[in-house]
Amino acid sequence: MSEEMLSKVSDYLDSRVPLTQIAQGAEAVVFSTSTHPYLPLRESNKKFVIKYRPPKKYRHPSIDRALTKHRTLSESRLLAKLYLIPGLKVPQLIACDAYNGYIWLEFLGEFLPDDAGFSNLKNFLWMYADKDPYDAVVQETLSKVGEQIGLLHWNDYCHGDLTSSNIVLVREGGTWQPYLIDFGLGSTSSMVEDKGVDLYVLERAIVSTHSAFADVYKGWLMQGFSQVYQRHGEKGDKKLKEVLNRFQEVRMRGRKRSMIG
Numbered sequence: 001m002s003e004e005m006l007s008k009v010s011d012y013l014d015s016r017v018p019l020t021q022i023a024q025g026a027e028a029v030v031f032s033t034s035t036h037p038y039l040p041l042r043e044s045n046k047k048f049v050i051k052y053r054p055p056k057k058y059r060h061p062s063i064d065r066a067l068t069k070h071r072t073l074s075e076s077r078l079l080a081k082l083y084l085i086p087g088l089k090v091p092q093l094i095a096c097d098a099y100n101g102y103i104w105l106e107f108l109g110e111f112l113p114d115d116a117g118f119s120n121l122k123n124f125l126w127m128y129a130d131k132d133p134y135d136a137v138v139q140e141t142l143s144k145v146g147e148q149i150g151l152l153h154w155n156d157y158c159h160g161d162l163t164s165s166n167i168v169l170v171r172e173g174g175t176w177q178p179y180l181i182d183f184g185l186g187s188t189s190s191m192v193e194d195k196g197v198d199l200y201v202l203e204r205a206i207v208s209t210h211s212a213f214a215d216v217y218k219g220w221l222m223q224g225f226s227q228v229y230q231r232h233g234e235k236g237d238k239k240l241k242e243v244l245n246r247f248q249e250v251r252m253r254g255r256k257r258s259m260i261g
């Protein structure tokens with residue numbers, strides 16, 4: 001990130017807000033900070049995330065402003081709604097300045113042992129691939145990931161970019177609890193197509209990075225996913241069948257596309 005942008009963000013926030021850049025995606029720059037947006041400076045040792053969508057110079061300024069406002073608001077609104085769903089784990093929304101493209105969130109996760117990187121699902125699976133890929137901890141964690149996706153879909157929301165980097169693991173009471181992050185492409189949706197695509201995107205992410213264990217991992221994920229639907233009796237079984245059938249269709253389409261090129 002350029003010095004110019006850092007100084008712009010720092011000026012906007014207040015130069016006393018310490019900023020550490022943790023990611024730069026296509027859409028946003030993500031920082032961590034120890035400062036809460038409206039409580040007294042450094043009140044506790046909690047960390048926060050600031051997700052900033054900078055202006056895109058190639059867009060017309062008024063279109064750019066409208067898009068930034070729309071995307072920042074829709075991600076924030078979605079997060080606020082998801083946070084209220086019992087059992088669903090997403091970062092808490094702390095503040096949003098839609099006009100300037102800023103969202104403040106609760107910081108989640110930590111660094112994994114042995115330099116294995118930040119605790120997202122991707123790094124976690126790499127870490128266990130070297131140790132014991134079929135460890136009970138991996139099974140438990142993947143089943144919980146499936147449960148989170150099941151809860152999201154059962155409540156008629158879709159993620160839109162469900163990669164293994166967008167699942168952050170938080171250590172809670174001696175186990176790893178998956179949280180879903182990055183709802184920039186998320187939506188309210190009761191469409192089985194959107195749910196099938198979410199499952200397919202995650203499946204592709206796992207197959208491409210952990211192909212040797214992917215079949216077992218998919219089984220554990222789908223076990224957790226299915227359990228959420230099965231808790232709802234006949235209605236749940238029917239909906240589960242619909243989602244799984246569409247998932248299979250999306251998969252077949254994906255295969256056809258990759259064969260044809």
Ligand SMILES: Nc1ncnc2c1ncn2[C@@H]1O[C@H](COP(=O)(O)OP(=O)(O)OP(=O)(O)O)[C@@H](O)[C@H]1O
Nearest residue numbers: 023025026027028030049091105106107108182184
């Ligand atoms: N609440 C959070 N707690 C900890 N880290 C986070 C949090 N939110 C985002 N991050 C980190 O910042 C990265 C980028 O965040 P996010 O995916 O929301 O931005 P993005 O611009 O949409 O990224 P991309 O274009 O890569 O999808 C995440 O992969 C994660 O490492």
